[in-house]
Amino acid sequence: MAIHSAAQVPTPKPSRDYSLTGPLNRQAVMTGLANAEWYKTDIPRARMKELMKRSDGPATRDTLVWLGLLVSTAAGGVWFWPAAWSIPFFIVYGLLYASASDSRWHECGHGTAFKTSWKNDAVYHIASFMVMRNPVVWKWSHSRHHTDTIVVGRDPEIVAMRPPDLARLILNMFGILDFPIALWQTIRYSLGILTAEEQDFIPETERHKVFLPARIWTLIYAITICACISMQSILPAMIIGLPRMYGIWHAVLCGLTQHVGLAEDVLDHRQNCRTVYMNPFSRFIYWNMNYHVEHHMFPMVPYHALAELHREMLSDCPKPYSGFVDAYREILPTIIRQLEDPLYFVHRKLPETAKPFKPAPTLPA
Amino acid sequence: MSEWVIACGMDDIDDEDVIRFDHAGQSFAIYRKDNMYFATDGLCTHEKVHLCDGLVMDYTIECPKHNGRFDYRTGAAKGAPVCIDLKTYPVKVENGQVMINLG
Numbered sequence: 001m002a003i004h005s006a007a008q009v010p011t012p013k014p015s016r017d018y019s020l021t022g023p024l025n026r027q028a029v030m031t032g033l034a035n036a037e038w039y040k041t042d043i044p045r046a047r048m049k050e051l052m053k054r055s056d057g058p059a060t061r062d063t064l065v066w067l068g069l070l071v072s073t074a075a076g077g078v079w080f081w082p083a084a085w086s087i088p089f090f091i092v093y094g095l096l097y098a099s100a101s102d103s104r105w106h107e108c109g110h111g112t113a114f115k116t117s118w119k120n121d122a123v124y125h126i127a128s129f130m131v132m133r134n135p136v137v138w139k140w141s142h143s144r145h146h147t148d149t150i151v152v153g154r155d156p157e158i159v160a161m162r163p164p165d166l167a168r169l170i171l172n173m174f175g176i177l178d179f180p181i182a183l184w185q186t187i188r189y190s191l192g193i194l195t196a197e198e199q200d201f202i203p204e205t206e207r208h209k210v211f212l213p214a215r216i217w218t219l220i221y222a223i224t225i226c227a228c229i230s231m232q233s234i235l236p237a238m239i240i241g242l243p244r245m246y247g248i249w250h251a252v253l254c255g256l257t258q259h260v261g262l263a264e265d266v267l268d269h270r271q272n273c274r275t276v277y278m279n280p281f282s283r284f285i286y287w288n289m290n291y292h293v294e295h296h297m298f299p300m301v302p303y304h305a306l307a308e309l310h311r312e313m314l315s316d317c318p319k320p321y322s323g324f325v326d327a328y329r330e331i332l333p334t335i336i337r338q339l340e341d342p343l344y345f346v347h348r349k350l351p352e353t354a355k356p357f358k359p360a361p362t363l364p365a
Numbered sequence: 366m367s368e369w370v371i372a373c374g375m376d377d378i379d380d381e382d383v384i385r386f387d388h389a390g391q392s393f394a395i396y397r398k399d400n401m402y403f404a405t406d407g408l409c410t411h412e413k414v415h416l417c418d419g420l421v422m423d424y425t426i427e428c429p430k431h432n433g434r435f436d437y438r439t440g441a442a443k444g445a446p447v448c449i450d451l452k453t454y455p456v457k458v459e460n461g462q463v464m465i466n467l468g
Contacts, residue, residue, distance in 0.1 A: 136445075
C-alpha cells in the first residue's frame with residue numbers, strides 16, 4: 001500500500017452546498033444573511049421618484065419593433081426554407097425569440113417595463129413561453145434572487161456555482177442542457193409536480209397557479225411536434241421551440257457578466273454584480289440589464305431609466321467594465337482559477353468617493 | 366380604545382407620496398393623495414422591505430424591492446409576490462398634524 005506524505009495527499013476541493021433545502025439555507029437565516037437589508041446608494045427621494053416613474057412609451061416602441069422583426073424574420077426563414085438563404089433569417093429570429101425574450105421576461109416580471117399592467121402581463125407571458133420559464137415558478141424564483149442575491153443556499157438563480165461546471169456553461173450557450181430540462185420541467189408542472197426546492201420559494205397559496213400555463217405550453221409543443229411529423233420537416237420547430245436553443249447565446253453571453261466570479265454571501269450589490277457598458281444592439285436585446293449593480297440596488301427603476309440611474313450612482317460604485325472583452329478578461333480567468341480554487345473570487349474596488357462596503361454578517365464563533 | 370399619535374405635519378409629505386413614521390418600535394407608512402391622508406404598516410408583507418422607498422401611483426403603493434403592490438386605502442394586496450394584505454390605520458388631521466390611531 002502506498003504511503004503518502006501530507007504534502008502528497010491530494011486535498012479535496014472545498015465545495016459548498018448550493019441546494020435550497022440544505023444546511024446553508026438555515027445558516028443564512030440564522031446569521032441574518034437571508035432577507036436582510038442591503039446597502040443602497042443615497043439618492044434624494046425626489047430624484048428616485050423621477051427615476052422610478054413608469055411610462056408606456058419606450059417599451060411599447062421596443063415591443064412593436066421586437067414583434068415586427070420576429071414576424072418578418074420568421075416569414076423570411078419560412079419563405080426561403082430549406083435553402084441556405086433561410087439561415088440568416090433564423091439567426092436573427094432565434095436571437096429575438098430566445099435572447100430578447102429573456103430580457104422581456106425579466107423586465108415585465110419586475111412590472112417596470114410598461115406603466116399599463118395588462119401590457120406588462122401580456123409581454124411577460126409571451127416572453128416566458130419563448131424563453132421556456134414557467135411564469136409563476138420564475139416569478140418567485142427571481143423574487144428570491146433579488147431578496148438573497150448570490151446567497152448560497154437561498155438564491156435559486158446562481159448560474160456558476162463554485163467550483164464552476166465549465167461544460168454546462170459552454171453547452172448552455174446553445175441551450176443543450178437547459179432546453180431539455182425546461183421541456184421536462186414544463187411536462188412535470190403540467191402533471192402538477194413541484195420539487196422541494198421549488199416549494200421553498202413558492203408560497204403554498206400560489207403553487208396551483210403553476211400548472212395551467214404549463215398545460216397550455218405542453219399542448220402547443222405537442223401540436224408543434226405533430227406538425228413536424230405530418231409535414232416531415234423540422235420547420236414548425238424552427239419557429240416554436242428550437243429557437244430557445246439556437247438563439248439563446250446572446251442572453252447567456254450577457255447573463256454571465258451579471259454575477260459570475262464575484263462575491264457570495266454579501267449584502268452589498270457593488271460586490272456581487274457587474275455593470276458592463278454595451279453596444280446599442282446588445283442593449284436593445286438585453287433591455288439595459290448591463291447596468292446590473294443599478295438594477296439590483298433599485299429594481300423598481302425601469303430599464304429605460306437605468307442609464308440615468310447609473311450616472312447618479314457612478315461615484316459610489318466600482319468602475320464599470322468597458323465592454324464584453326473587458327468583462328470576460330476577468331470572468332474567464334476567474335472561472336478557470338475557481339476550478340482549482342473554489343474559494344477564489346473577484347474583490348471589487350471602490351473609488352475614493354464611494355461609501356465603504358456594507359459588512360455581511362458571519363456565524364458567531 | 367383609541368390611541369391617536371402624531372405622525373407628521375400635513376406638508377411633510379408631497380402629494381402622491383409616502384413617508385416613514387416609526388413609533389414604539391414599529392414602522393408605519395403615511396400617504397398623501399389629493400390632500401387626503403392614509404396610514405398602513407410600514408413594511409411589505411412579502412419580505413419586510415420598507416414601503417417608504419416605494420413608488421406611489423394613484424392609490425397604489427409599490428414595494429421598492431419586488432414590485433408587490435397594495436391599495437393603501439384598504440391594504441389589499443394586488444397580486445404576486447404579495448399575498449397578505451397590509452394593515453391599515455385610521456387617520457385624522459388636526460391643527461396641521463396628521464394623526465394615526467394605533468388603538
